Amino acid sequence: MPGRINELRWDMGKVAPLAFSKDCHSGDWQTKHVSFSTDFLNTNRIRILITPNVTEVKDAAPIAAVVPVVKNVTSKGFDLAARSTDCSAGSTGFHWIAVSDDPPAEMPKITVRAGLLPSKHFEPDCVQGDWAIWDSYRYPRGFGDWCPETENGDEPHVVVSPGNLHVLQVAATVGTIDARGLLFPSRDRDGFNLRARSSDCTAGESMFYYLAASKKCSDPFPRNLFIDDADIWIEHTYAPDCQYGDWFTQDIYFSYVFMTPPVVLVTANDRGFDHSLIHTAAVVGVVTNVTTHGFTLRTRNSDCSSGRVGFYFVAIGCLEQDICTKKS
Numbered sequence: 001m002p003g004r005i006n007e008l009r010w011d012m013g014k015v016a017p018l019a020f021s022k023d024c025h026s027g028d029w030q031t032k033h034v035s036f037s038t039d040f041l042n043t044n045r046i047r048i049l050i051t052p053n054v055t056e057v058k059d060a061a062p063i064a065a066v067v068p069v070v071k072n073v074t075s076k077g078f079d080l081a082a083r084s085t086d087c088s089a090g091s092t093g094f095h096w097i098a099v100s101d102d103p104p105a106e107m108p109k110i111t112v113r114a115g116l117l118p119s120k121h122f123e124p125d126c127v128q129g130d131w132a133i134w135d136s137y138r139y140p141r142g143f144g145d146w147c148p149e150t151e152n153g154d155e156p157h158v159v160v161s162p163g164n165l166h167v168l169q170v171a172a173t174v175g176t177i178d179a180r181g182l183l184f185p186s187r188d189r190d191g192f193n194l195r196a197r198s199s200d201c202t203a204g205e206s207m208f209y210y211l212a213a214s215k216k217c218s219d220p221f222p223r224n225l226f227i228d229d230a231d232i233w234i235e236h237t238y239a240p241d242c243q244y245g246d247w248f249t250q251d252i253y254f255s256y257v258f259m260t261p262p263v264v265l266v267t268a269n270d271r272g273f274d275h276s277l278i279h280t281a282a283v284v285g286v287v288t289n290v291t292t293h294g295f296t297l298r299t300r301n302s303d304c305s306s307g308r309v310g311f312y313f314v315a316i317g318c319l320e321q322d323i324c325t326k327k328s
Helices: none
Strands: 009-020 029-035 047-053 068-073 079-085 090-100 109-123 131-138 157-163 173-176 191-198 204-214 227-234 248-252 262-267 283-288 296-300 309-317
Touching: 009 029, 009 079, 009 157, 009 173, 009 204, 009 309, 047 068, 047 079, 047 157, 047 204, 047 262, 047 309, 068 173, 068 283, 090 157, 109 191, 109 262, 109 309, 157 173, 157 191, 157 262, 191 204, 204 262, 227 248, 262 283, 262 296, 296 309
Parallel strands: 047 173, 068 262, 157 283
Antiparallel strands: 009 090, 029 079, 047 090, 068 079, 109 204, 131 191, 157 204, 173 191, 227 309, 248 296, 262 309, 283 296
8 A cells, every 4th residue: 555645545533441450350451443434445455554652541440451452454444442451440531543545535634743752661561660651742843733623623543552662571551541641832732642552471671652633734844755564464472461372473574665764653553363273362563663664563472372373564654755944
């Protein structure tokens, strides 16, 4: 599906908060059907990114660190299966972004911001220090510069993925967007808070890539941004959490050569295996060693059960022959 961002079909939305029990207890999995706002044409060309979002969770209520998995994708929607990796019960909602090379009927309105947040240290799962917070990250150019405020205030939608920026000891972390308490003039149209928690058995570092998008308006500047993507089938059965075989690594190569290392985001899915015969595991994807030519996808099972999983990836950046600052 490689293409310019304004030549692709986009959809995005949110899922209201769901309540989760703690890890490895009944109720740690929850499922919700999600409908697209318009039908896509080719199911195999849809890429879906999902991130927990606690903006609609009451301030005093506990939140959960949850791994989302995309299942049963059709032209009309998909099932969100999500599992808590947390030591405590809590709630979270979700934001999702879907993109496809289905030819849009007309030039779509789309504004995106993409970037990264620096590394922080995480202690192992269920040890003090397994949570970290990036407070009040502000976009270099806020959506308020271009987008009128929507009535329901649900734009932009933000998705994130953990990465390593070439740090060797990486942790399998779960990121959660939180727009509560932002003091920016345009609130979540100017930036976000990120809360992240390690699901890993060992301490490590983690940074995060982010993609924020709105289809309510068109920003003239990023039209020269390109997207590359794939549906990654992983030939590996993961061992349960904290057992030998819970990690798996796979090298991924882009269709393009980007001018600089792009922003890369991943979300687990149920593709590439017969999920009627084997458990779809709650696997965390970590984007590592990103270059202009590709990256290494490191994946770790946070689940109490063994199983399999696939992944979507979306990379967004500029090409060698392109000029990102060009306004046309």
